[in-house]
Amino acid sequence: MKSLRLPPFLYASLVAAVFLGPSQLSAQPGSLDVQPIQSVEERRILLSLQEERARLEDRDRQLDQREMELKSLQTEVDKKLDELNVLRQQFEQLLAERDNLEAERLGELSLMYEKMDPVKAAAIISTLDEELAIGILAGMRKKSAGKLLNNMERKKAASLSRRFSNIEPE
Template identity: 40%
Template sequence: MPAKFHLLTPPRRIARKTLAAATLAALLAAGGPAATETAPAVVAAAETESEIQRFCSSIADAARDRRYALQKMELETLQKEVDKRIALLEEKRAEYESWMKRREDFLAQAEGNVVDIYATMKPDAAAERLAMLDVELAAGILMKLDSRRAGVILNEMESKAAAALTGIMASAARREDPT
């Protein structure tokens, strides 16, 4: 035995096998009738300990395999849930894209109709209506009009509103980002 064990050493610091051997050695070293009477009990405890160890070591692989199988089943279940959610999200994405396509088609058609309406209006009436609209929307409409028609409408507008619209149209026509 490489180290002496004190009887007051807590058992959690000493391996069970080592503790049983140390106890047996201490009892045999003490001698006397009490030592010979308790020695078989310590030997029986050591044998029971080795049986427990053999049992645990023999089922360790099976227990590990079962634990892995349970983890694999849980991962497969989670994968199925993730796949269901992905399919649901893909379905929602397709629905959203379809809705966006319909919306864009409608806006393009409506935008074309609005531009056509302003193109057929009298220049003074178109100037008055465009002055009441949002500046960016009015500039967008004017940019889609024929340049001659847009010039006549801008000529009929108040000079501040026409300047603001012209500034927006010029900024939008730049090929480079001014910032």
């Protein structure tokens, strides 16, 4: 196909006609008089420019819609993040309350074992989980804890003493 080279003023007129529309061109003062399209090549170029304009407008609409969708999704994500942060704070608060309650109960348990006969208390503590036994011993006065350890089997007393002093890792 042979390429037709248009004079610059004609090309500018065609581009203006496509982007502004014929009604706007004639309504503007001082605008160029656009002559009716004469050749097939001029019509083909004009049609091509109109198609390109329509395609660009369609793409612009699609981009606007995607932008709105993205903004909506971003709002939704931000809302979910806020909800998760609230839940995380509530969870941390519940954990802190549980830890405080456990510490309080362990303190009360320590007082109970402290008031018991050291032989009986040593027999019971020997059967407990080492972590719980250490917590109980830590909550007792030193003299009472010493009496308890004195009344335990040597291996168990040594094991609890090591764990209590953090010599042996957990």
